[in-house]
Amino acid sequence: MPARHQRLTETTDELDAALAAIREELGLTAGFPPAAEAEAEAFSADPQLPEADQTGVEFVTIDPPGSTDLDQALHLERDGDGFTVRYAIADVPAFVAPGGAIDAEARRRGQTMYAPDGRVPLHPPVVSEGAGSLLAGQERGAYVWTMRLDASGDVVETALERARVRSREQLTYEQAQQRVEGGDAMLGLLETVGELRIALEAARDGASLDMPEEQIARAGDAFVIERRVLLPVERWNAQISLMTGMEAANLQLRAERGILRTMPRPPKGDVDRFRKEVRAIGEEWAEGEHYGAFLRRLDRAKPTTLAILQAARRLFRGASYTVLDDGSDAAQLEQAAIGAPYAHTTAPLRRLVDRYVLAHCEAIANDREIPQWAAEGLAGLPEIMQTSGQLANKLERESIDAVEIAVLRGRIGDEFDAVVVESRKEGATIQLIDPPTEAACETDAEPGSRIRVRLTEADLGTRRLRFVQA
Template sequence: MPARHQRLTETTDELEAALAAIRAELELTSEFPSEAQAEAGAFAADPQLPEADQTGIEFVTIDPPGATDLDQALHIERDGEGFVVRYAIADVPAFVAPGGAIDAEARRRGQTMYAPDGRVPLHPPVVSEGAASLLAGQERGAYVWTMHLDASGDVTETTLERARVRSREQLTYAQAQERVEAGDAMLGLLETVGELRIALEEAREGASLDMPEEEIAREGDSFFIERRVLLPVERWNAQISLMTGMEAANLQLRAKRGILRTMPRPPKGDVNRFRKEVRAIGEEWAEDEHYGAFLRRLDRAKPTTLAILQAARRLFRGAGYDVLHDGSEASRLEQAAIGAPYAHTTAPLRRLVDRYVLAHCEAIANGREIPQWAAEGLTGLPEIMQRSSQLAGTLERESIDAVEIAVLRDRIGHEFDAVVVEARKEGATIQLIDPPTEAKCETDAEPGSRIRVRLTEADLGTRRLRFAQA
């Protein structure tokens, strides 16, 4: 069952005002310019579908409950001792005129923003939740990746084409998990391939946080933070997306054209600090165990695990986007958490960069010139994505903080166990063990120390949460 941290119902109006203020401060609006809406309506009314036909493939989608912007559809089958994985990605380039109103607005936004009181989509909903979305039973255009895998899960051959597809069914994660456990043949192969890919990730010293989902939800007059441990099917499904992103990177690297998602390996000092924090939290971690293997084996249901995963985020810093060119340095092109080169390519409805990666990869895979709009559009794209990622992070962090304050405000004077994660002149940053909340604290304790703290301030109006060492 999901863990819920409830708050007092009489603060509902105040919390709603705080959440609205966050969106206003960040200048986020769901409304699109009239030109973009008109352009989207015209595309939706007369979609241009590819000639190639893969509607005979029994694709399914696997998404959170209620999702309508469906980027990916999946099909897996046996191929001798190996497998064939087909991954259909929404054909967003077909709905965006280069240099048009939707294009301009998408480059301004960068990505879909998710807030407790509504999302701010990258594209007009008539496209992102309608004409381009891979909704069940609807014929849609898609970029279809076909990846042949050997018995170990390694990719031996990859093709990519634009084709018409028709998803047979929209499954939630829970429904997909039930199907696997009931013996569904195709989804059973998702488990098989997913586990093989996880083993390959471990072999290349990849690392995944697999953070429990943290959502702000509402039930009647009460808001609460719901934390849900990921189902196994979500990890297997994520491996298919990661594999596709790795193949997208390989295609672009061979052509020395495109854009990769990169991240440096964490400095030794950061790993040492994290190890100290883990020790303070009370978890055993052998000196010779790689941090990726350590994170992979943690019990996601334990409260202390979430605190460890929160602290581990500092190992996953410095992510960015690198545009490829003839002089690109190979050492800078790896995504260290994955342990291989990687590109964002599987979520074009929700992330701007994926549209450009898809166009590059389809041209490269089929020996054609990269479309001019896609090549020229790489200029300034890393900066757009970096800016929008920072904005999305701020929105998520401040929204979670606001609800945490609402949850904790009636516990002024209460004491909590915490770990010091950072010490600066202006004050230390601590991580509570339970609830796993990050906040400022008055303490002289060293980073990595486990201390007892007392809640001194939880002000929703100023969104200040402060502790002092007890």
Template structure:
């Protein structure tokens, strides 16, 4: 799916939208500011200098353009007929004092929220975008995973160490993809090779990736809001494989030690699979053989029916949660979409649970005692993360709804083209191409996904994020 952007022009509509977005943050108790005691503690936070010095290794970061909260840095090299992958993670556990003001506020927030009118960060920016962030050309403490991969991309050995690093390059996805496409030398030159091998490893495990197009509300420099929808670039998928590999390594360490926190997701049941098969048949792209992950990977991203299929497949990716354990291993430790046990351990600047995973894994890897603060508070994590996930979901969906209502304001009374994505009884989810809006509309009996329809915009309410369409 090509990138699409629809703007809300500066006007009374823009003012109403800004007010609605501000009210939404307040309603969800999502303040951007931190209290003075949290800011003071963050300003004074220091991390002990690690004993291991890896500043000679030319690490690089790869993130969306403009990002400053840089959680990960990588270094890739060939090693005989295999590879060595170093994956450095921001050493947040060293900067956050257990039981302190920053710790307490991070537990309340749970994760960084990305609002249209600014982020609601997990940590004060002096930590997340400065002291703890793996910014280029600055010495930073990090938790460094080192992986030995064989020629097929399988992990043969790994270790985790605390080290001092110095990133050499701050890469972004779009520019890096263009550079790789041109065949230019880059710190990411081996990423397509290793990423493709790891995707094949995922296929052999029975893993599956949904890869729905991203939908993001952005604010331009002129103050206008926009909705961007685009399919992930190949370099994003390759980079994600490094994070997935690390999460699986973290899970294996914690399972072996019988203490930790996993991100789990159950395997879809047969009823869900059968429903999805019927949906693919109705769309004329039947899934008849093989595993569902192979079917999803083979879909043509240029096919207009791929989006409805991916939307239908979302029902297979449900039930994700966190499981904590201490002394015994969970009865079901699998993350079905990944095809292996998995832990969140690569985004501690932006997600609370990763700090626990990293602290526990480092202690296990180094043969040290697991920090008491991490062990004693394990049972709190699932509820804290569920609450923050619900807040993030409500913020994301309500923000998109408000912006979509604003985008359609000039079209009230007009009839425009749309495509049916999914059908739910006598209503359907439809995608309007211009402006880029997804909404619900009544449809005649027998309407199928992929059908083109004409919808009339009857009413919009920006403050409530409501759109009323008729066909």
């Protein structure tokens, strides 16, 4: 084997080992207890489908290539001057027996965990990627949201029922974008409604990061991080999910029962610090412009934009889950990035809390008692989601660190442009402009300063990445 291929193989093997070690350190295993697997197999052999029938609706799914755990399917049509949006969400409560083995394991896991080398699912794959997934051509149970919108894209009426559905087609984002550009009537309405909803988001001072997707690739002996800017159809599709989550929050608020996803507005000091970082990176941000509007207009293809979006994440802190009761403080119930109350409800195959929100909303929408399992299951649910969220963030952060080390390890001694993000007694944290990497650095520069740094250490074994000011 030529020497350069030997070095590349060694680097690849070390990265694989580092990613595996991270999972082991975090106690993450993909396998399920035998009892949970047995429950999943039993459901898959004889799924119990709802009586209501919406198989005549020509739903489609839009997901990344190769996806098998399909939570959502959509259909849009004109309705006078407005629109009707139908959004089918996988009927996870149908295969999770309250207090059963799948239920217990799902409450232990909290959510699906994602890493560069694979995922640790919330539910056994035989249902989450098979009998419970909204796969094309298969009759499935779903919670079907039917939302009527006016000409501005605002929701004027919402209904929700459990029904049988059959997705007609599984589209990738690229295929959906091509359909829109080719004049597809139904998906053309996704563009229309998506743009209307983005305008409404701007009007309520909402904000979205819309981070470009990053993928690891090899270039000769080195690793590189390739960025894929999100397609417009991905933003339009996300707006349908956000709209549904807002309607889920409204239903629960009406009944003063359920659980919301909440986040406070960023303190002025954080916004001022972010503005200083933006200035150091070299982007113009007009005084008086809301940070949401500023983030929306950035060119996602520019390397400096990704650095700005990374810095902006510090504006989106403090997210939590709030259980509603008669004494809930309305002022604390907003999700600041959305600019409205919001609930997680569109990804029950991958997130535990959505199952409970769906059960609450379906009962409230149809003037029925909330199922006992759903009402009682809210106890401890915010803590479960917070703990699993912290674990997911740690897995993501440490995995990205390992990949960045693999990308940069061949550039010891090279210099980079960076912005100082934070300064502490033990050293500073910097944000490289390109590649957009956070790392420790020896510098006395103030936060928000733009400096030149030199890479001094990139060790996969210890997962250490360090710079000094040049």
